[in-house]
Amino acid sequence: MLRLGSPRRRINIGLIGMTFVLSIFAGRLIQMQGLDTKVYETAAANQRTQIEEIPAQRGSITDVNGHELAVTVEAREVAIDPSKVPAAVRQKIAAILGRQLGKSEQEMAAKLAKDRTRYQLLARDVDPVVATRLLQAGVPALSTKKTYRRLYPAGDLAGSLIGFVGDEGNGLGGMEQAKNTLLAGRDGKQRVETGRDGQQIPMTSSQRTEPVNGQDVRLTIDRDIQWAAQRSIAEQVRKSGAESGTVIVMDVQTAQVVAMANAPELNLNDWRRAPAASYVNKAAADVFEPGSTNKVITAAAALEAKAVTPDTVYQVPDNIRCADQVLRDAHAHKVESMTFRQAMAQSSNVATVMAAREIGSQRLHTMLKAFGFGSAPGGGVPGAEAGLLPDYKKWSGSQNCTVAYGQGVSVTALQMASVYQTIANGGVKIEPQIVAGTTDTSGRYVPAAAGKRTKVVSETTAKEIATMLESAVGVEGTGQLAAIPGYRVAGKTGTANRYDAELGRYEGYTASFVGFAPADQPRLVVLSVLQKPKNGHFGGQLAAPVFKDVMTFAIKSRKIPPTGSAAPQVRMRAGQ
Incomplete structure (x- = not known):
């Protein structure tokens, strides 16, 4: 007889198996919901x-x-989830997005086509009104995030x-x-x-x-004077065909930078399209050989050493030998008796070299350093460079002479403006300032600390140089185009050969003028520089008119009255 298996046995075995499996599930549930509850709650929350x-x-x-x-x-910031935008409406949505966001329809369509992604940034810096309009337009899966621009x-x-x-x-x-x-x-x-x-x-x-x-x-910049400075230098750069130009206006008594203008200048609302060269603040970062504006330092060193006086007379030819070089004045002339004052007014290179030889290279180097050459000016001006002041022991034979009239050393416009601030301030150099103050965390305005003060030359020397600089703007000086009717003006022209680092040689000129007014009670220093002009190259011809234009605007803007005094009677020529 055929004996069938016992169904009770099969059922018992099945029940045992099910009980075992269920016990595993139950144990796991007890572990998850009882023992490890916090762990899984935390994981889910995370x-x-x-x-x-x-x-x-x-x-x-x-x-x-x-x-x-x-x-x-x-x-x-406007973004979208392309995976939730139906293919049938993508072109229509792309057109809406492009129109509202100022983007091309093709660009928007390309982002929507990336339907395997969950996030595509469409635009930054979107006006909140535009973002709201897009949300109300029913664009699917669109999101916006609050930002600032x-x-x-x-x-x-x-x-x-x-x-x-x-x-x-x-x-x-x-x-x-x-x-x-x-x-x-x-x-x-x-x-x-x-x-x-x-x-x-x-x-x-x-x-x-x-x-x-x-x-x-809060900067020390005055918006109106800054505008006038930029307008004036940009116009002169255009007229002269110059590569670039710079103007600095500085307060004599505080060394605060009132204006710092460059041409061409960077348009901040379109900076992405501007060439990288325009990102550089040339007034503080570009170095150049200053030329004759540097002669005030040679004069200061000679006067401080009592090697000369403004009335010292030199027999000045139009050339002088220095080592293997013959150095010349800007214009040919016969041997002429010149007072030191006249030599400064007429910007004689030869007479300046003769005065420098009275004191030697070491004393001249010391004075250059005291005026700030070779050191970054500090004061918080971004990107301010130190220029180049080689050790006097390394000067070449001709450099021992050319440094006296501003060739063979390099400075920035900011450094040269600081030199004339020092002279105008009675010989006291103040670290240039660009930040007037800041707000603290509570919104209260906190003025910046005053700049460091350093005595560079005596007040007597500074006044003697100021008098010589006033003569340089007079009828016998090279800076006549800087004269301002009704005001006493002191200043100096500069015309230097320009070293072109890209070419590795001297190419073109640097034309400059720097001075202060009123000459007897100085309030403002203005410096103008033009690099590589094509239509003319003398500082008195190109830079002095910019000085006059900017200084005239600045003294009117600040309501600086004329002093009413007359320039002192001084001996200009030998034999007077």
């Missing part, structure tokens, strides 16, 4: 939690009177000095970079729980750290 950055508002940069030169306004209301005004901000919100040049930590503040954070669609889950917990907004920076 999966839902998103950390959102809350951007801080960047501080403003203003001129000395509080006019905004760089300001931050609210904006939106940087605006420059004055366009190219002091552009390379102010600098600009990149897409990540950090300063990339000028004051924006130099004061980035202060201006940027500190971003906040918000921790929220979100669902699969990225929206915050209502009634869930959130943690928020508030952002700390940036602090404001």
Whole structure:
């Protein structure tokens, strides 16, 4: 007989197996829901939690009177999830996005076509009104994020000095970079729980750290005088066919930089399209051989050493041998009896070399260094260079002579303006200042500390040089085109051979003029420099008119009256 298996046995075996499997499941559930509850709760919360950055508002940069030169306004960052945009409507959506965001339809379509991605950034720095309009237009899977954008209301005004901000919100040049930590503040954070669609889950917990907004920076720049300086130098660069130009206006008593203009200048609202060379603040960073404007330092060294007086008479030929070189005056002339004052007024290279030989290279080098040559000027001007002052022991035979009239050393426009501030300030050099003050974390304005003061030459020497510089703007001087009717003006022309680093040789000229007014009660220093002009090259011809234009505007803007005094009667010529 056929014996069938016992069904009871099979059922018992099945029940035992099921009981074993269920016991495993039960144990796992007990572990998950009983023993490891906190672990899994934390893991689930972490999966839902998103950390959102809350951007801080960047501080403003203003001129000395509080006019905004760089300001931050609210904006939106617009993004989309291409995977949720149906293929049938992509072209229509691309057209809407392109029109509203100022982008090409093709660019938007390309982003929407990336339907395997969940996030595509469409545009930064979008006006909040535009972002709201897009959200109301029913564009699917569109998201916006609150950000800020940087605006420059004055366009190219002091552009390379102010600098600009990149897409990540950090300063990339000028004051924006130099004061980035202060201006940027500190971003906040918000921790929220979100669902699969990225929206915050209502009634869930959130943690928020508030952002700390940036602090404001107030510059010493005067907006109106800066505008006048930029206009004047840009026009002269155009007329002369120069490669570039610079103007600096400095307050004599504080060494605050009132204007720092370059031509061409950087338009901050379109900095991405500008050549990289325009990012450099040439007034502080470009070095050049100063030429005859440097003669005041030779004069200061000779007067301080009592080797000469303004009335010392030299028999001056139009050339002088120095080692293997023959150095010449700008214009040929017979041997002429010249007072030192006349030699300065007429910018005689030969007479200047004769005076320098009275004191020697070491004393001249010491005086150049005391005036700031070879050292960065400090004071917070971004990118300020030190120039080049070789050790006098390494000067070549001809360099022992040429340094006396500004060839063989290199300076920046800022350094040379500082030299004349020192002379105008009675021989006291003040570290140039570009920051007038900042706001603290409570928004209270805090003035910047005054610049370091250093006595360079005696007040007597400074006054004697000022008198000689006033003669240089007189009827017998090379700076007649710098004269301002009704005001006493002191200044000096400069015309130097220009070293071209790219060519590796001297090519073209540097034309300059620097001076101060009123000559007897100095308030402002103005320096103008033109690099590689094509239509003319003398400083008295090209740079002096810029000085006159800018100084005239500045003294009117600051309501500086004429002193009413007459220039002193001085001995200009030998035999007088």
